[in-house]
Amino acid sequence: MTSGLNEPNQFKKRADDNEKQYLREIMEERFPTKEAVITEIMNLEAILHLPKATEHFVSDLHGEYSAFDHILRNGSGNIKNKITDVFGGRMTPSRLQNFAILIYYPEEKLEYKKRQLQQDEDDALEQWYLDTIQRLVELLEFVSTKYTRSKVRKALDPNFAYITEELLYTDPQEFDKRSYIDQLMKNLVSMGVTDEFIIATCYTIQQLVVDHLHVLGDIYDRGDHPELIMERLMSYHSVDIQWGNHDMLWVGASSGSALCMLNLLRISARYNNLATIEDAYGISLRHLSRFAEEHYADNPAFRPKLVDGDSFNFDGEQLQLTQIQQAVAIMQFKMEVQTIAREPDFQMDDRALLNKIDYDNNTLELQGKTYQLTNTCFDLIDPKDPGKLTSEEQELVESLLHSFVESKSLQKRLEFLVNKGSMYLRYNDNLLLHGCMPVNEKGKFLPFKYHGKEYRGKQLVDFFDQQVRHAYNDPCANDYSAADLIWYLWQGPISPLFGKKAMTTFERYFIKDQASHEEVRNPYFRLRHNEIFVDSMLEEFGLDPQDGHVINGHTPVKRGHDAIMANGKMLVIDGGYSKAYQPTTGFGGYTLLYNSYGLQLVEHHPFTSKEDSIVNGKDIVSTRRVVNHEVHRKSVADTDIGARLKENVKILRSLLDEY
Incomplete structure (x- = not known):
């Protein structure tokens, strides 16, 4: 009888063996002859010697x-560097810059350039087209050197793949091909498809510069x-x-967490972004606005945050956002009380703050100190049962939550976020994660005890990853636990996405003493x-x-x-x-x-x-x-993809031995 200590490794070995057998069966089907196997081995081993492609x-x-779109288009300055490498000694800095902007925004820059050149001599635009095509092809050739022809072909616009490959792989200095290349370029201009070709080539360059x-x-x-x-x-x-902690609010709301939804509504009101919810996702906030207007007045603590470009009519939009922010904040604090009571394993009783208020004196005892509360808006709170929503609030929350869950536009985006996302990623020797790993002062991973089990370190983030997928893919009206865990990721003390002892939202609204606003970070951020x-x-x-x-x-x-x-x-x-x-x-x-x-x-x-x-x-x-x-x-051989290619080569060589 075995002790069972090696069972996980045994299961892993069995899974690995099954995967290898599956790959072998695929290889046998795709490469049924000796010649096909030899060709693929040569191809894969050659790819392993290509330079590693760029990650962004x-x-x-x-x-x-x-800002994000611009960074994506310019590859964090990578495109500009490639242009300088190729044309640095042949173009002035201003022309280099304008060429870069063309590659970032080809449609808009083309329209702007045509308006400029149409005022010049008749052939100025045609000459610019010919010069630009030549430069784009030269740059495309330079950024393609890391890749196989097959991968470059897949990045090309199918409508121009043939022409682009002819321009790309034919030496224009060859005497016999010179007139052939010249005619290809002239035809692009004469047939009126130059704009489309330039646009397609610019986007291909963007794609190849960042893999x-x-x-x-x-x-x-x-x-x-x-x-x-x-x-x-x-x-x-x-x-x-x-995933980040802010992303979790949206995943949680779409998974049926009213508390996550109220948090994101409050933040959206605070930063003047409620229009995104209504316009982009078709979620009506009319009833919320009407409710807030009826029950809340102006309150300086809840006025929206202004950034450059924002402006308000105090009697209009700003007041409305102030009222909505109060309404959702009070409902949020009430539902925090409910969730904390429902989830004792969270050990967050100290954050059920509505239970700790002296409503007669408008004070709050926090960590042994009594604070006077200001800018309060507690009319809808029952001091005998602070966590209870009024019937009107309950109806409003249920209606809003239904709208979030049923929004097809929102669900389409969040389905992508969940399926393409994870709590962390190991990729090419690097560990990618948004927040932190909760640890104590000595750097030891802190345990999170939940429903009789304990999780820490990698096991902790694996557990949360599983729960996020469970909450989103299998929402259950009678099982709050997975959705509650998503809220915990937002602000729980041992959340890998939060990394602080507590989120002091309540204190920032209602307590003047800024010492109470401090959010104590996990020792991870020092260590x-x-x-x-x-x-x-x-x-x-x-x-x-x-x-x-x-x-x-x-x-x-x-x-x-x-x-x-x-x-x-x-x-x-x-x-x-x-x-x-x-x-x-x-x-x-x-x-x-x-x-x-x-x-x-x-x-x-x-x-x-x-x-x-x-x-x-x-x-x-x-x-x-x-x-x-x-x-x-x-090289590719040094990457995760390279490791998989090596495994494929190993299987192919075993097939070759059999042939």
Whole structure:
């Protein structure tokens, strides 16, 4: 009789063996002859020697679509660098910049350029077309060198694949082909498809400059167009997502969590983004607005946050948002009381604050200190049962929640978010996660005890990953636990997506003493500067500390602080996309690039506008810092994809032996 200690490894070996057998059967079907097997082995082994393609990391987008879209189009400055590599000695800086803007925004830049050139001599536009096509093809050839012809072909617009390949792979200096190439280019102009060809080629260049995109969470909240970011990601050629705590509110609301829904409504009102909910997702807030107007007045603590470009009529929109924010905040605090009572394993009784108020004296005892409450709006709270919703509130919450769950537009985007997302990702020796790993002061992983089981470290994030999928894919009206766990991810003390002892939303509204507003961070955020601690994290997730890095988002890097920590092994790339953070961070966000030469951290200045780019040639000014430089340039063989290709080669060679 065995002890059972080795059973998990036995199961894993059995699963691996089954997968190998499945792959072998596929190989036998796809390559039924000796010649076919030999050709595929040659192909795969050649691919293994190509340079590693570029990965692009972004984080904490917070609905700032315009800035995100620009960063995506310019590859965090990568396209500009490629243009400089090819044309640096042949084009002036202003022409280089205008050529870059054309590649970022081909449709808009073409229209602007045609308006300019139509005022010049008759053949100026035709000459510009011919020069531009030639330069685009030359740049396309340069950015294609990392890839097989097959992969490049897949990136081409099918309508122009033949012409592009002829231009790409035919040497125009060859005497016999020179007139052939010239005629191809002239035909593009004479047949009136030049614009379409230029647009298609620009997007192909964008796609080849960045092979894969990682989004480290917090797509939602604060900015006004998270739905456009989601649409962009859904059409992107290769992407993965690590969930952020703000994303969890939207997943939770769509999974039937009223508490998550109330949180996101409050944040949307606070940052003047309720229009997104109504316009993008078709969720009517008319009844909420009417209810708020009836029961709440102006309150300075609940006035919406203004950022550059926002303005209000005090008697109109601002007052309405102030009233709505109060209404949903009070319902949120009530439902927190209910959820905390329902989930004793959360150990958050100290955050059921409505239970701790002295309603006669308007005071709150918090951590042994009594605070006077200000700007209160407690008329709908029953002091004898503070967590109970009024019948009108209950009806309103149920109606709103039904609208969230039934919104097809919202569900389409969140289905993508859940299916493409995860709590963390191991990718090419790096550990990607939005928030943190909850630890004690000594760096030991904290336990989360739930329903008689204990989870910590990697096991903890695996548990939450499973629960998020369960809540979204199998919502059950009679089982609150999975949806409650999503709310816990938003603000629980041992949430890997939150990383603080408590969220002090209530205190910020009602207590003047700012000491009560402090949100105490988990020791993780201090320890992540320590190389030994980061090594232990990498080991926990099965990664080699010699080669691996931890890549984080979640916490904006403030002025004077460094985003590169622990001797280059910890990288924090939340630099402040959100305008609400930029007064604190002082710039427009960090991104990260990982190519065959190593990792580069890119710091961006705030984005102005697409119009400013097209008309004035303005780009986001970016500063690069080399995190590490590979002594030996990385190839496909050094990547996760390379490991899978090697396994395929191994299976093919065993087939070859049989033939």
